[in-house]
Amino acid sequence: MKLSLCMIVKNEAKTLPKCLSSVANVVDEMIVLDTGSSDRTPDVAREFGAKVYDFVWCNDFSKARNAALKYVTGDWVLVLDADETLTPAIVPYLKNALTREEYLxxxxxxxxxxxxxxxxxxxxxxxxxxxxIRFERPYHALVDDSVATLLQKEPQWQIGYLEGVAILHAGYQKIAIAQNNKYAKAQATMEGxxxxxxxxxxxxxxxxxxxxxxxxxEQGMELLKRGIAACQEEYEILYELNYHLGIAYNRLNNPQQAITHYQTAIKLPIYPMLKLGAYNNLGSLLKAAGDLTGAKKIYETALKIDSNFAIGHYNLGMICKAMGLFTEAIACYQKAIKLKPNYAEAYQNLGVVQLKAGxxxxxxxxxxxxIILHEQTNPEEAIRLRQGLREMGLV
Structure with missing residues (x-):
């Protein structure tokens, strides 16, 4: 089975090499549709052997992605954005999936x-x-709608999924959002x-x-509630609606309603790793409400789902510290630091618990x-912490 990479890009000369390197030995062809770059993006793509085509941007991601699909010659299509990479560990499973005759x-x-x-x-x-199969919706372009229609016409097909992380996405870090004005672009397109x-x-x-x-x-909550009223068995969407309502209620200082929505979210029959955000936020609210035992169970459940969830280990450490379980807390902070070596808060709380433990x-x-890590990102906290250590006679 021949696999084609299909991308749309604009001014991605810095991020594109990492993306294309991750699939260079996986795909049989690379189709890159350039939507008006003013940098070396097209040249970079060609250096990796990609076939590059031009497209006049019309503020519609689906139209651009569908235009790119027209150039694909492979049996299967892999879609990536320039700020994404394919993980090496998923490649054998991906190639195996391509041989499954039932998968659409x-x-x-x-x-x-x-x-x-x-x-x-x-x-x-x-x-x-x-x-x-085609993309629909002008922003967050998806093929899901056309696939659902096709499954009704051709019921022999199935939808599958691969366990384990397949794609790493860097585009929604705060710096990237600010640099690319992503929120404003997304809002304008989705409002239309x-x-x-x-x-x-x-x-x-x-x-x-x-x-x-x-x-x-308030505007966000109205839309989220409207979505729940209209949504039936699209469980992943229902999860997102309840998850974000939980965030909204928490920001309005209504923790009980937030807890209700997070509890609803984690009960939905979706891939467990997708629920980690709801578990994490629910645990924090239970801790704030004084239910340390409930919060501890929530974080332990989350870590059974994903033992590499660094903030889960950190938050479980915070619960154990509050419960006086210092040995457990130390182990939790150490696991968090192993997964995230620049975790200043984990080091800081590890110091507190180590001191309590003697x-x-x-x-x-x-x-x-x-202190070393805080000096890089939060100098005021580094100063405060150093002063606190002096007052305790530790430095």
Whole structure:
């Protein structure tokens, strides 16, 4: 089976090499549609052997992606953005999926690099080169709608998914969002789509979440509630709607309603790794409410789902510290630091617990590491921490 990479790009000369390097020995062809770059993006793509085509940008991601699909000659299509990379570990499983005659589309787990609250999502980025599969929606372009229609006409097909992280995405780190003005672009495009699709659960979820993120909480909640009312068995969308309503209620200082929505979210029958954001936020709210035992169970459940969830280990450490379980807390902070070596807060709290446990030298070492890391990102906290150590006679 021949596999084709299919991309749309604009001014991605810096990020594109890493993306294309990750698939260079995996795909049989690279199709890159340039939507108006003013840098070396087309040249970079050609240096990796890609076939590059031009497209006049029309503020519609689906039209651009569908234009790119026209150039694909492979049996299967893998879609990546320039700020994404394919993980080496997933390649054998991906190639095996291509041999499965029953699959029409294979969903892939994507990890948001640096994200703490909701690090994973399931994305429909690997599918057969079928003439009736096309992208729809102007922003967050998806093939899901056309695939659903095709499954009704040709019921012999199935949808599969690969376990384990397949795609690493760096584009939603705060710096990248600010540099590319992503929120403003997304809001304008989705508002245009909402005007003609006012009860579409997906756009209600995405635009509602964006409104909450930028502080338009009441507008966001109205959309999220509208999405829940319109959504039936699209469980991944229902999860997102409830998850973001939890965030909204928490920002309005209504923790009980937030807890209810997070509890609803984690009960939905979706891929467990997608629920980590709800587990994490629910645990924090239970801790704030004084239910340390409940919070501890929540974080332990989250870590059974993903033992590499660094903030989960950190938050479990915070619970154990509050419960006086210092040995457990130390182990949790150490695991968090092993997964995230620049975790200043984990070092700092490790220092606190080491001191409570009587390990003064271990405490000093942890505090020094915390200070070094804080000096890079939070100098005021580094000064405060150093002063605190002096007052305790530890330096």
């Amino acid at each position: 589309l294979v969903n892939l787990v994507r990890q948001e690099v640096g994200a703490e609250q909701s690090p994973y999502s399931l994305v429909s980025r690997l599918f057969r080169n079928h003439p009736e 789509f909402l005007a003609t699709h006012p009860h579409d659960p997906y756009v209600c979820s995405k635009l509602g979440a964006l409104y909450v993120e930028v502080g338009k909480i 390990n003064v030298q271990g405490s000093i070492t942890a505090f020094k590491n915390a």
